[in-house]
Each structure stands twice: as structure tokens, then as C-alpha cells.
Amino acid sequence: MIIDAHVHIGRFIRRFDGGEGDATGDLLRIAERTGITRICAISLGDRGYIQYPTPEEFRSANSHVLEAMRVFPGRALGYCYVNPQHREESLEEIERCVVDGGMVAVKFWVAVKASDRRVDPIMERAADLGVPVLQHAWYKTTGNLPDESSPADVADMARRFPTVTIQMAHLHGGGPRGVADIASCPNVVVDTSGGDPETWLVEFAVRELGPERVVFGSDAPGRAFGVQLGKVTGAALTKREREMILYKNMERILKIK
Amino acid sequence: MIDCNVFLGAWPFRPLPATTASGLVRLLRREGVERALVSPVEGVFYTDPQPANEALCAALRRQPSLLPVAVINPTLPNWREGLRRCREMGAVGIKLHPNYHGYDLKGEAARQALDAVAEAGLPVILQMRVQDTRAQHPLMQAPDAPVGDVLAAAQQSPRARLVAGGIKWGEVTGRAGDILACPNLSVEVSQVEHWEGLRGLIRRGLTERLLFGSFAPFFYVRSAILKLEEAGLTPEERGAITRGNAERVFGIA
Numbered sequence: 001m002i003i004d005a006h007v008h009i010g011r012f013i014r015r016f017d018g019g020e021g022d023a024t025g026d027l028l029r030i031a032e033r034t035g036i037t038r039i040c041a042i043s044l045g046d047r048g049y050i051q052y053p054t055p056e057e058f059r060s061a062n063s064h065v066l067e068a069m070r071v072f073p074g075r076a077l078g079y080c081y082v083n084p085q086h087r088e089e090s091l092e093e094i095e096r097c098v099v100d101g102g103m104v105a106v107k108f109w110v111a112v113k114a115s116d117r118r119v120d121p122i123m124e125r126a127a128d129l130g131v132p133v134l135q136h137a138w139y140k141t142t143g144n145l146p147d148e149s150s151p152a153d154v155a156d157m158a159r160r161f162p163t164v165t166i167q168m169a170h171l172h173g174g175g176p177r178g179v180a181d182i183a184s185c186p187n188v189v190v191d192t193s194g195g196d197p198e199t200w201l202v203e204f205a206v207r208e209l210g211p212e213r214v215v216f217g218s219d220a221p222g223r224a225f226g227v228q229l230g231k232v233t234g235a236a237l238t239k240r241e242r243e244m245i246l247y248k249n250m251e252r253i254l255k256i257k
Numbered sequence: 258m259i260d261c262n263v264f265l266g267a268w269p270f271r272p273l274p275a276t277t278a279s280g281l282v283r284l285l286r287r288e289g290v291e292r293a294l295v296s297p298v299e300g301v302f303y304t305d306p307q308p309a310n311e312a313l314c315a316a317l318r319r320q321p322s323l324l325p326v327a328v329i330n331p332t333l334p335n336w337r338e339g340l341r342r343c344r345e346m347g348a349v350g351i352k353l354h355p356n357y358h359g360y361d362l363k364g365e366a367a368r369q370a371l372d373a374v375a376e377a378g379l380p381v382i383l384q385m386r387v388q389d390t391r392a393q394h395p396l397m398q399a400p401d402a403p404v405g406d407v408l409a410a411a412q413q414s415p416r417a418r419l420v421a422g423g424i425k426w427g428e429v430t431g432r433a434g435d436i437l438a439c440p441n442l443s444v445e446v447s448q449v450e451h452w453e454g455l456r457g458l459i460r461r462g463l464t465e466r467l468l469f470g471s472f473a474p475f476f477y478v479r480s481a482i483l484k485l486e487e488a489g490l491t492p493e494e495r496g497a498i499t500r501g502n503a504e505r506v507f508g509i510a
Contacts, residue, residue, distance in 0.1 A: 033486065140391040141390065141394070141395050195392060196475075197477045199473075199477055200271050200274065201271075223450055223452075224452055224454055225452065225483075228480070229480075230479035230481070230484075234288075234480060236274070
């Protein structure tokens with residue numbers, strides 16, 4: 001069994017055969033070819049990945065995730081996308097999707113940096129509910145987006161909310177500097193998504209953070225399940241470390257079996 | 258399996274899992290790769306890559322499963338001499354790094370080099386990128402070689418056997434028709450990554466143009482293997498992509 005902790009679905013994603021309809025089933029079918037049986041599903045918008053979604057846009061995107069959870073019970077684990085620029089609506093959306101809808105985590109992308117205090121009311125609610133938060137982060141030589149978090153921003157958030165488990169996205173986007181940023185924050189785990197399947201970094205993260213703080217994520221369909229999985233199954237790790245990264249850590253974080 | 262895009266050497270920006278010829282053989286064999294086309298990492302950085310080529314050929318002499326691919330820099334006045342010596346040393350192909358050596362593939366220097374390499378009977382890997390620009394060292398930023406330049410080179414030098422190395426999914430799918438219109442151009446797939454994967458390229462009629470590449474030791478070889486598995490290839494498709502096409506393009510049957 002493998003849990004992919006970072007997968008995007010969306011109404012705009014075309015079916016594999018080019019036909020009409022929801023592509024989530026196609027994604028799951030292709031994921032299973034490499035042994036991935038459960039995906040953490042996020043929608044960042046119906047018409048594409050929306051950086052600054054309005055409440056209507058994140059509600060509609062999350063409704064798609066709720067539909068996927070109903071169609072693929074236990075295989076699609078929903079993450080609730082919110083925008084901290086819209087505090088009340090984001091909090092209401094967490095009630096609708098997490099409390100009532102069964103989603104298992106909250107997702108922040110690039111609308112507001114993790115170090116921005118506008119995230120705090122949402123983080124406080126995540127702490128109350130005991131659900132993790134997935135926070136995008138990257139260090140781009142070519143320059144981050146205006147409100148895109150770096151791993152240092154994530155570390156700032158983690159220190160403000162030490163009881164919330166934060167899944168920092170994109171190990172290969174943050175690189176060794178990103179690992180160093182979060183090393184002293186035990187409530188941050190990093191997912192292995194982001195960028196090419198470059199060698200060394202997974203082993204480095206396991207050494208610096210411990211295997212309990214690294215989880216497999218592909219960032220499919222922008223990336224490919226198999227290529228990204230190869231970062232973990234092709235790395236020089238013990239069987240125990242690999243099992244932790246591929247599913248045991250996510251079972252612990254999401255409190256699932 | 259034949260791996261068409263492998264490097265040997267040390268990378269200045271992070272450790273690599275294999276920096277010796279014997280280590281590279283172990284790394285590749287563990288994943289089922291029997292032969293590989295190997296070029297020198299130092300060839301990316303040396304102004305005159307010839308010392309890197311000579312060190313590569315010497316290192317591979319006792320590893321018959323690793324076939325040398327030499328780097329030339331066509332902006333140098335002595336590149337023809339480098340090409341002649343690389344051929345004598347047994348190079349089975351040439352690799353160009355236009356973005357690190359500072360020229361464009363549709364320019365006159367590249368055209369002359371491609372025609373001369375074709376005359377010498379060797380194929381050429383046009384390496385479009387080595388590292389994602391977002392992840393490069395801030396003082397060592399090398400922009401990608403445009404896919405349009407690769408196509409222009411293929412059109413300008415129709416006798417040259419060319420391989421687009423490090424090409425991305427969108428570049429292949431966006432120009433699939435143009436690639437098919439250049440019978441002398443193949444596509445090395447180490448940096449092709451998309452959920453449709455190789456199946457999507459096969460559907461576009463590119464089966465005979467695809468060359469398996471892992472980009473080891475920069476990338477995990479397992480990622481390249483899983484790319485094959487994910488595509489659900491028929492034995493014929495797998496044979497073409499992992500062996501037959503490479504034997505034809507590189508003349509290494």
C-alpha cells in the first residue's frame with residue numbers, strides 16, 4: 001500500500017482519452033499501476049490552479065473534492081483549499097468540508113505567505129480540530145511568486161502553532177536550505193514532491209529530519225506518479241524508512257488505517 | 258536496456274550517488290540497465306571539454322557496458338581537432354551543451370559542427386538543459402535551449418542524426434508534428450514527465466523516435482524505470498524505446 005500525500009484533481013483536467021467527465025478515476029487508475037492505492041486529493045480551482053481564489057471559487061473546487069470522496073471512498077482523501085484573505089468564508093468552508101464533509105486536512109497555496117498573520121485564525125481552527133495543514137513552499141532561483149511561501153515562512157508558522165502538524169510541500173523545491181529551515185520544527189513534515197527526481201535529497205532529508213518527518217507526495221498530474229515515486233523507492237533507504245515514507249507516516253498524521 | 262543519457266563526474270552543487278565508472282555500472286545494473294551512453298559532467302563546465310573527454314574515455318576503457326559520448330564546444334577554433342580525437346578514442350556520439358557554452362543551435366557555429374559530426378558518422382545529443390532553472394545556483398544560471406532551436410538545427414542539418422536530450426513533455430507534445438517532420442530527430446525521455454507519460458507520446462505517433470534515458474546519476478534510475486512501467490508498454494513498444502531505437506540511432510547493435 002502507498003499513500004500519495006499530494007495529488008491535484010480539478011474539473012479542468014481532461015480525461016486520459018480526451019473525453020468528457022471527471023478525470024479523477026483515470027488518475028487513480030494510473031496511480032495504481034505503481035502501487036499507489038490512496039491519494040490525498042486537492043483541487044485548486046475548477047478552471048485551473050487559482051492563486052487567489054474567491055470564496056465561490058474555493059467552495060466549488062472543494063465540492064469537486066467532496067464528490068470524488070463519495071465516488072472513491074477511502075481512496076480519495078480530501079484536503080480543504082482555503083484562502084486566508086477571506087477569513088470568515090475560509091472558516092465556514094472548513095466547517096462544511098472538514099467537520100461535516102470528512103476532509104482530513106487544510107490546504108494553503110500561494111494567496112498568503114505562511115508567515116502572514118492572516119493565516120492564524122485558520123491555523124487556530126486546525127489546531128482545535130486536530131487536522132494537519134498542507135502548506136506549499138519553494139525556493140526558486142528565478143524568484144518566488146509575490147505571496148508564495150518559502151520554507152522559512154513555514155518554519156515561522158510552525159513555531160507559532162506547535163500543536164498543528166504541517167505538511168510542507170515540495171522537498172525538491174525547497175532543497176537542502178528548506179530542510180535546514182524546518183529541521184528545528186518537529187511539527188513539520190516534508191513531502192517529496194516538487195521538481196525533477198534529483199538524487200540525494202530524499203536521503204539527506206531522512207538523515208536531517210528522521211524518516212518520521214518525510215512523506216511521499218507526487219504533485220500529480222502536473223508530475224507523474226511513477227517518476228516521483230522513484231525518488232523514494234530508488235533512494236538508499238532501509239525497508240523500515242521506506243514504509244514510513246510511503247504510508248505509515250501519513251496513517252499516523254491523518255489518523256487512518 | 259540501453260540508457261541514452263548518463264553522466265560521469267562530480268557535480269559542483271550537490272553530491273551524486275556515483276562518480277566513478279564502476280559505481281555507475283552498479284547503479285545502472287541494479288535497475289536492469291545493461292548499456293549506457295555516458296558523457297562527462299566536466300564537459301558542461303570546461304571551456305575546452307577535450308580534457309574531460311579524454312578522462313572519460315580512459316575511465317570507461319575497463320567498463321565495456323559504458324559507451325563514451327564526447328562533448329565539443331563549436332565556439333572554439335579547435336573543435337574539429339577535438340572531434341577527430343574523440344572519434345579516435347572510440348566515442349560513439351557527441352553531446353552539445355549550447356546553454357553552458359554560450360551559443361544557439363540554429364547559429365552558424367552549431368550548423369558547421371553538426372554537419373562535420375554527420376560527416377564523421379556520429380550522432381549528436383543536443384542537451385537542452387541539465388538542471389531546472391528554478392533550482393540552479395544563483396551565480397550559475399543557464400537558460401534552457403529552446404525547442405525551436407533544436408528543430409531548426411534538425412532542419413538545417415538534415416544529414417545529422419540528432420537526439421533532443423532533456424526535452425520536456427510540453428516541448429514534445431507542443432511540437433510533435435514538427436518532430437515527426439524531421440526524420441533525423443529523436444527524443445530522449447529522461448525529463449519527459451506527465452501523468453499521460455510515454456503512452457501520451459506513443460499516441461502521438463512518436464514510438465520510433467523515443468529513446469530511454471535515466472539522466473543518472475543526477476536523477477534516480479528507478480524513476481525512469483517506473484516511467485516505463487506506468488506506460489503499460491507492449492513488448493514491441495518497450496523493445497523499441499529501451500533498445501531498438503538506440504541501436505539504430507547510435508549504431509551500437
